Amino acid sequence: MKLLDLPIASAARIAALDVDATLARRLRAVGVFEDEAIVVLRRGAFGGPVHVRTSSGGEFALDRRIAMAIEVHPALDVTAEAAE
């Protein structure tokens, strides 16, 4: 499932970053990397960016195109931790 399709406030784990190598390195450096628990806080209106929080305590606004390219696995084990 894609990060963009993840319902708001439900948690998942990042499985893969299906973006080009440069952008993937950037995302990992900033704090969006594989195996992180992630929760979508909100989506910007009219196709605006997606606001996410990760289990490392980072919050990010990601372009919709990026959210469409991030593969996530819904993960029940992280719900409480990431949504906190």
Added chain:
Amino acid sequence: MSAARETRAASVDVALLGRPNAGKSSLYNAVTGGNAKVGNFPGVTVDVLEAAAPLPGGGQARFFDLPGVYSLGDDVDPESDEGQARACIERIESQGEFVVAQVVDATQLVLGLRLTSELLAKRWPVLVLVTQRDVLEKSGARLDAEMLERELGVRVLAVSARDPDVRERVLAAAADLVARGLPRAEPHTLEPRDLAARATRRTSLPPLRDVTARADAVLLHPVAGPLIFLAIMTALFSAVFLIADPASNALDAILSRLSAAIFGAFGVHLWTSLLCDGVLGGAGTVLAFLPQIVVLTLALEIIDASGYLARGAFLVDRALRLAGLGGKSFVPLLTAHACAVPAITATRIVRDPKQRLRTLLVIPLMTCSARIPTYGLLIAAFFRHRSALFQAAIFVGLYCAGILAGFFASLVIGKTMERRGPRALPLVLEMPAYRLPQVRVVLRMGARACMRFLREVGTVIVLASVALWMLMKIPTPGAPHDPQHSIAASIGHGLEPVTKPLGFDWRMNVGLIGSFGARELMVSTLGVTYGVEKDASKATDEVVAPLAERIGQDPAYDTATGLALMAFFVLACQCMSTVAALRRETKGWRVPAFVLAYTYAAAYVAALVVHQVAHAFT
């Protein structure tokens, strides 16, 4: 340790490095008492600040406040903030004894430790300063700094910039490293997530929703969010007018009375005219706008330091994308409402080169504080019988006009830009936690803006006013001694064929020439022109009416002239500092030349259209 080594180590460079918003600048301020600008937005620390502090036991440490860095491995544009920070580190490394002090946000320990492992791999002398300890403790957790120190093999301090003893502790740690001969870090693999989990002890249950989450629920609400954003921006720009206008008027009245008193006491002489019409009438008139510039600077600083700037970027990203800009362009564009020069430097946070160029090209259209004096004067001159709210609405309208012009210009420029090259980089923006701006830091920023403005008024504007006063006094050879025939007036008259369709006469032309280098000079130039002109027939004891009143009552002008002038000032890039900054930033004349050409062309056409249309309706 050899004697030579000891002498060299007596002075050590400490580079504060860390992720954006980790708290580097606050810590830098606390340790050095220096003047770092504290920004709560990824990458606002653009200039590298430097300050020395004495080490306990002798010697001193030079602290460097570097721009935020997410990683040392990721490839970045050397022009960007991160690229700049890396270049600085390389320079510091090559210069001699140094320590890399990594500033880690305790609430984002995992992310900080990822960078730590990169620093260890470099075998640099590393000191880890875990900051925001107070925030972590408030959220019900405690950091085990000793454990972290054992695992990393480098010195770790848990601090908060608000601690009274933070300066002593950081300096003591630096002195200790120097005493031990600056031991280099040993690279080793560490599992940041696991290490962070072991180093953070929960002392109580975490709050279900923290302040940031609760604030964002309102401030980023799909309906309320944009409305609040618009309300904040409108309030900001009308506050600049409503709060500061009475203060400006009071200052203006004092200057008028002072002028009248001088003329009354000493009569109309060459030197009283120089003092009253040249210096007071010119530079003094601009001085009256100091309150507005201070209010604006303080407000923008609070928005920045609180963390709302990133929320603004989130909210406007979609709209700016329509014009080929993006959320990250929002920061320089908002900064440009204070001054274009720092805004041009702030474009370094825009990672996409095309987006960055577009942002640079439209920055001069944003309403910078240098336009405020002219807007204030024109509103007071042509709309003085309207209510304060009506006047404030015009003021806000002028800000909107600048923003719309920028939006439109970016669209048009985008259409003509070459389509080759890589696709636009999508937005990746960190949303920092909300923080209470530190009053001291905000006030210091206000004081700095104040000083910059006063220095400019005291030097450039006084000189320009005096020079113009002379040009107004010296007649063209062979002409009668009368301001109408002065050198300045002849130039103004000479331009009338070009500016007549816009409704500008020779005096406005003199003002426009005077303000070519800096917009603020428009007001001082008009002040001098009117002062000298009036001089010829002045009754000495009469209180001179404020400049705005004299312009408003001048039969040569009507509302259409005022509106045309406003349109001209919205668009024209009358600022040599901006041109110089564009040249510096783009390393060439192409961009600044293009900006001058297109803004002046647009300004002329807009003023022409506004004047003709306004005339048709009045």
